[in-house]
Amino acid sequence: MTDLDTLRSALHAPPRDVLGALDIEQVMSAGRRLRRRRQLLAASTVATATTAVFAVAAMALNTAPAQESGLPTASAEQAAAAAHNSDPSYTPSGEVIPTGMRVDGKDLVFFVTHLPETGTIGIVGALRDQFGTLTAKVITNEPRGVDDRSPGFHAAWTGHREISHLTYGYYVGPASKITAKFGGRTVEARQATWSEDPQVVIFWFDLVEPGAGEPSHLTAYDADGRRLPAGNNGFTRG
């Protein structure tokens, strides 16, 4: 028997005493949730009774853009009426974060949601119309098994989702300033803390035009200008 035959034989020998079996029902349940989420992200933004919308708690209305200096908590906002949530997996946890940016006549906002299938939080980028209806456009999250609250960057994402080029993610820790390089030019992010956990800092960069360069060198600094742990500071590209 050649070494190659030995290798093939060893590779194909099933390790039954080490591995168990997958739960097919659990697979299908998670697959249905994923399918619904994909359908949601591909849905139009028409606010009808059949459109997937989100429950938004009543909050004080605030149209001011997020501050650049300091570390503001996400401003409390007041919805005109609570909208029906047809997809519990995208229920905002805590307050919705306005960015001050407008896309197609709607406000670009972020909110945090809990994802049962991964056991992690996800940061949803959504458009909000004049009635408070939210339409999710993109979500980024750490995968199952990863500690989504460990110090450092998490789930940094950059790409297009019908809203030009969006670059965002979150940081866990006392980040007063977050920067990245776009085509060699250092740009400071806008940021806001999550109302449910002030250690979680959602950051985003103003919508950039194609040709600005791919983002890199994501870095966080504390209030004294000291560099903070990087964590997972690579970007997933969409």
Add this chain to the structure above:
Amino acid sequence: MARNDEEFVEFAQACSARLLHAAYLLTGDRHRAEDAAQTALVRTYAAWRRLRNDNPYGYARAVLVNHVTDGWRRPLREHATDDVPERPAADDVADAVTQRRWLIQALGALTRRERAVIVLRYFFDLPETSVARELNVSVGTVKSTTLVPLPSCASPPTRRANPRRAAMS
């Protein structure tokens, strides 16, 4: 249960063990293997309506490999576990256990990419061009990687820091 779902259950029952096995060979870790195999099947089911007549096994395999290689960029996390470490082998150890230990240690001595090439090439029996396409590397890289020697099963496996190229017989 809808016909589509019945077909998926049949598909999953037929291939989940093999996907799980491949995931274990790729990751060397039971927990990561279960996560990767489950992720592959979840995404396959989510796309089942368009996949069921178009090589769903190839899709699940590709998702598995992509998920594992995507995980290379993430920091490794230690999993707290109640699992009891494998007992030391008795004097009359089964050949299969010895062989598996050798294999896992030998694969562990390879880089992650080398390990993926070996699994795709010799476990899934994919041609070199398909391996190159799935891992986004050149065919030349695949060819040279499959020349990496593994320690003989007859000798105690040792971890290599810098694998050297040599022909496999």
